[in-house]
Amino acid sequence: MDFLNSILIKPFADMFGAPDFLMQVLWEGLVSGVLYALIALGFVLIYKSSRIFNFAQGIMVVFAALTLVGLHEKGVPAWLALPLTLGVMYLLAMSIERVVLRPLVNQPDIILFMATIGITLFLIGFGEIIFGGENKVMITEQLGIPTGSWEFEPFGGFLSIEQRDVTAVVGAVLLVAALLLFLNKSKMGRAIRALGDDHQAALSVGISLSTIWVVVWFIAGVIALATGIVWGSRAGVSFALEVIAYKALPVLMLGGLESVLGAIVGGLAIGILEKLFEIYWGQPILGGNTETWFAFVLALIVLLFRPQGLFGERIIERV
């Protein structure tokens, strides 16, 4: 009975007993959800346009953030370091397309997936050689991101909202809006979606596969940079950030591999739910640190009922 009470009643009693704390938890969950959604968005873009399951997206986040911080450490001012980092991400996209993807066109999915794991390892080693493996501080202030925090007192309690988190959420919303506009309205965006629908048909009407791939990987790089800046300002920049890449995977499962909307909804849902579960069920009952697996198990359960994720394209099989 005690056990049932601690699972079914006490967590909710705690929630409504301290609504200010609940709001804090929800806000924290929302912010990490935005970040998960951003990483998942990078995955979705590449998967849609090339059917490549890009495992390297997480390491691109670290690589972009490290390049930015590393350039600043070498004495480059922040306003110059940002475009330079974008340039580096473009070079990266180009060399990945040239060296890895082009020779592997038409190979089975699993081979391309392994190739992106190869890219991941290469970038980890390369990044550590150039920038060193130690934790670095993100140049938040130099980039003009406010660092203070607002404090509220809802229900006579206490709620603290960091300004950089608000900036992150606003920035992410703008980024997603720009991306959707680009995908839906621009010529290049239409070409990307055409490629996602049917490779051969797109090629036959004159869409250049290699150009699109470079563009798509570059956009994924830009998203990675944005994620890296936000996450780096919260937790510092190091290769430990790589673990957040794994967090994007259940988001993809939940939302569906092809769906931009799914990535956003899935990211927010997982961000909030895993925080709630950790605070109200994980720490009191299971000994904490449940965030490592909760998202995966949640996605697994959802998948049992909808094998293509919440928003994925319906899987139609023909013999």
Place this chain on the structure above:
Amino acid sequence: MLYRTAGQFKTTYEADHALFPVRQDAILLGIILVVAWVVLPLTANEFAFKALLVPVLIYTLAALGLNILTGYAGQLSLGTGAFMGVGAYACYKIITIFPEVNLLVAIAMSGFFSAAVGVAFGVPSLRIKGFYLAIATLAAQFFLVWLFEKWAWLYNYSASGAIQVPTIEMFGVVVAGPNAKAITQYYFVLAVVTVVTMLAINITRGRIGRIWKSVRDMDIAAELVGINLMKAKLSAFFVSSYIVGIAGALFVFLWRGAAEPNLFDIPLSFRVLFIVIIGGLGSILGNYLGAMLIVALPVVLSYLPGALGIPVSSSMVEHLNTMVVGALIIFFLIVEPHGLARFWAVLREKLIIWPFPH
């Protein structure tokens, strides 16, 4: 000339069904077995056993398990490391609860625990396919490693949270623990790997193996010709996790000597997956070739700069190592997406017709 198959007639069905219908294959295998059982133990030193031979064999076994699931039954799994962990922790519990149990029996038993866990996490494969399934197996990976850390009963409430292998004797010879000789451990692992490989060859070429292959090639078509998909997929998960669990028990008991939960984290899963992919999906030989490459590469890389006289710090070597492994994976995928085993297949074809071009 050396590999000519012409003139080897089969007069009975039994001879045609033999494990090695081509005489040269059997001779070659015999030579390899003699090298592994006699020549290497006589020539290798302690370092070679610890750093090369034993890990190659253990990784081969783990890769063999994964290859049955991914290469033969077509179910991509990223949770190998955790299933190895289940085998290792199960073996540890068996050994500490029943110290008088023979180590071989304990290892064979521990395989059943990981097989059960593998089947439980394999159930979603009936509904989920492809990359969705791969991510679903990651749920097993993260959940189990978390469990190894939090469930203190598993490591007997030790303060460090790690498991230590006690000294274990078998027939009066120390086989595991700090006092064990490397050569004994090598023979122990070699015996297990030889037996399991033989079993795996026979399973994969028999009825069950053909069922798995048909499920891999197209599961709906397989279902239409009367194959029970549930049985086929779950049996693949069972056999695969059993072998992976044994490999995990050997990994800790006969090689590492101690283990922390994060040893079984995702890098281990990926290392085994690399071995399978680089060696060749759906090939038993490939596991050996892949394991040799992945195990030997770091050892070679750490000695190469010293041998060439270039001073490089040890952390630099580690980073270079990661980078080179990543680059090599891409290189091998581009040069031969079907893995190292295909190289041997091509070479063998050439040898059969040599010295003629066609």
